[in-house]
Amino acid sequence: MLREQLETLAVLQGIDLEVKKHKDAQTERVKEIERREGEIARLAAEVKTLRDAWEEKDGVRKGKEQTIHDASRKATEKRMRMNQIKNIKELQALQREIGAIKESNSIVEEELIEVMTDLEGQEEILKQKEEELTGLRDDWNGKRESLEAEVAAMEDKIAQTRDAREATASRLNDDLMGKYEMLFDRRGGTAVVAVSSAICQACYMNIPPQLWNDVLRNERVNLCPSCQRILFYNPPAPEQGGQP
Ligand SMILES: [Zn+2]
Incomplete structure (x- = not known):
């Protein structure tokens, strides 16, 4: 449920970044x-x-x-x-x-x-x-x-x-939307960060192990302790091609 919300939020951010670029x-x-x-x-x-x-x-x-x-x-x-x-x-x-x-x-x-x-x-x-x-x-x-x-x-x-x-x-809840919009303005267009390893991809700081476990579970909204952006787990894409 929350995972879906966060993925939707990432999609919204993609649209907003496009709009921001044009603006x-x-x-x-x-x-x-x-x-x-x-x-x-x-x-x-x-x-x-x-x-x-x-x-x-x-x-x-x-x-x-x-x-x-x-x-x-x-x-x-x-x-x-x-x-x-x-x-x-x-x-x-x-x-x-x-x-x-x-x-x-x-x-x-x-x-x-x-x-x-x-x-x-x-x-x-x-x-x-x-x-x-x-x-x-x-x-x-x-x-x-x-x-x-x-x-x-x-x-x-x-x-x-x-x-x-x-x-x-319209698919996002108001609380999350409010948090996102505030962060989007304050953090230069990156409010939600997809992470596939224990490193924030926005500020490149390590995510502490306990928080990383929470992020993996996607059960609540987790913020990066250093840049306060919303973190969400995005599993790495499966390897393709004939690499050994
Ligand atoms: Zn960060």
Whole structure:
């Protein structure tokens, strides 16, 4: 009776290990997807910050160009008025005004050159980051689908084991099931160990003689004294072939 329960438990563990394998592989891929998308999102944010800074600077450039343009037009208007002036005092005043406009324009022009130099530098970095981002996206677009398909395929495989797991689990008593599930989580997927000699096949420690006798009888649930896993006796397979 108990022997049957333990054998069923070993079957359940086989199913659960299969599920665990698929889940671990799935988790690995999901993490990879998150890592790659995180990397792209970070770079995209960096590109956006650079582009915003460039646009702000470009606004400054446009403002300065407008200032120069407006001042030049004003200077031209004043020059045109010079023809109509007969009074030398007025002429000198107008010349001074034109000179002042030229002077302030030359300051703005210098500022403009500085802004344009900055813009060129920013543009270069922006272009470089944009190319990097495009490269990352292209590379990722080629891989994402296959990774997502793999995650879905693993989900299918996990789903396929569900009926078999339920059928197997329904044959086990609740106490044993509870103990098994706790051990399965805590002991990395090996909760029940089939032994055919007095050595635990999970931790490789010797099983004391009295306990080994109990294990052979399969009358109660015996735990390995060193790793606390459930031990059950699995007689060695009969020798096959013509070995002497
Ligand atoms: Zn052990």
